[in-house]
Amino acid sequence: MTKTNAGNFFEDYAIGQVIDHAVPRTVSGGERALYHMLYPARHALHSSDAFAQKCGLANSPMDDLIAFHIVFGKSVPDISLNAVANLGYAECRWITPVQQGDTIRSTSEVIGLKQNSNGKSGVVYVRTTGTNQRGETVMQFVRWVMVRKGDLDAPAPETVIPELASTVAANDLVIPDGLSFADYDFTLAGEAHRLGDYKVGDIIDHVDGVTIEEAEHMMATRLWQNTAKVHFDVTSRPDGKRLMYGGHVISMARALTFNGLANAQMMVAINAGAHANPCFAGDTVRAWSEVLDTAETAAPGVGAIRLRLVATKGGEVGTLKGDDARYLPHVLLDLDYWALIPV
Template sequence: MDQTNTKPVSKTNAGNFFEDYRVGQVIRHAVPRTATEGDRALYTALYPSRFALHSSDEFAKASGLARGPLDDLIGFHIVFGKTVPDISLNAVANLGYAECRFLAPVHPGDTLTSVSEVIGLKENSNGASGVVWVRTTGHNQTGAPVLTYVRWVMVRKRDRAAPAPETVIPKLAPAVTAGDLVVPEGLDFSTYDFELAGAPHRWSDYAVGERIDHVDRVTIEEAEHMMATRLWQNTSKVHFDATLREDGKRLIYGGHVISLARALSFNGLANAQIIAAINAGAHANPCFAGTTVRAWSEVLDAAETANPSVGALRLRLVATTAETEPFVLRDDEKRYLKGVLLDLDYWALIPK
């Protein structure tokens, strides 16, 4: 058969661009991912994370759990990574998070999948990109949801001449209510070992308005952030391809900064063992290899839970460059300071 005039059909995928999305579109993301003990070990190697509940099966058993769950952010990163080829492969930047609830612990052996619904679209005034809002849910192998969140991302257009879609900006809750926080089944902090956990401070020791400088610092290395991003199977081009930016720099995955900041928060919040929700989050400025990151927290609220041994703290976690003074977020014009990398508002569960 003569195939000289047959036009080859591309089997590769350049990813979705802004004009490919429509409100109401549901995307079932490919490649299920089974979490393993290797994820725990690599997470500990990549970030200075020391929270006892995720580090020790024996500590977890003494706290009423069958075994130590994986760090909450491991589940977040895996579920997030599944969405990248469909949502943010052609992203300029991931902009923020809202309405994130951690619904069930993730354990080694759990297989996670992700599904997203497009809930908002807005083309930018430059006509070269637009913002896409999606609500993503991660499920385990039984079909049970393990977490759900909204994020919005700036995505390039394939064709600047493509017509702009109708603008739909979703109305999002400013915070997850304390009554909607999920306390893991069986969790019991009534005999909590504060000495083994690394600090004596319990729920009642924190006051609304209190600010904590976490003191320690970590310098981000190029190889480490690329290894972490690959670990979560995050394929966004801006994290790997140095030709995509005029300055020739690879953008650090925002989740890498979240995990670094959360790990640094151990010094001052060692007993804030479980992330129960993320109320809001902004990657205020880009981060690149060579940046030294520090972190501080502010207590925004405190709440009871249905579990008498478990309290909840609403915390603002801020990651900055080492040169940026703690406890300052914005300039006189209410803009984030250039040294502010992350502004994260979340609920954590802590022994009472």
């Protein structure tokens, strides 16, 4: 009798199913050091206790995407171990900043199912919630992932596609307790640009590029305990390539935004996201951003900026889709998110 886990296949999911994911993760300072080694992350609020304390926080919280990767990674063995690809995100909000010493766990609820026309796979929609050791919600997001069928003769489930908000409203953004940019140090942050310097429609070329390497990707994916086969096992894809974890591309692109958006200090929501084309070792990731909206918050000196972050492997800045409304081949990521920035 086998005691190993082959993972869930598309036919194993049901609407309303709730899955408590195994192996809680306690976060240490090493997590930040490894994150900053893997990505050129330099936002001051996540780099310096002294800077964070001047902004009203007790100390520097973990990078927002560290929380995302941990919560996401916990869900992989149950949701996307047999994935073809992770497809998109919506209704993502950071609720409670993650601090060194916190223990994070995840739970997912199946909220949508749709079998593909080829009968070999289907799309599973889940709402995943990460909590800390006090039971506080760290973050929550919806994602949808294409999962293989294990039994091709299993009947297709009733199609349920959840209605998802197109954006997280500005007044629903959660501002960390005590955060204030009233005494913000622009010199230490690295740039002088504040909310009023950005206008809707502005496009910012972040200039720099980073070539993705196999070793770094696999180190990162192991760090987040993401066990999806397509990221490790070259026999999982017909082309014999390891698919780069989509979160690796998100973190790389977000880090590149420092050049031009150094003061967009904290990610507080993801409105929508799509992994437009696969990323493989050897691709050089570049990024550009478009300003979609701005808003004020109730926190002293703290504004919110809504950005479209596009990661590419070349191509003209500002180009995204072709005449057929499909993503151009050079586009890797299309991410719509809110960040906090001094006014």
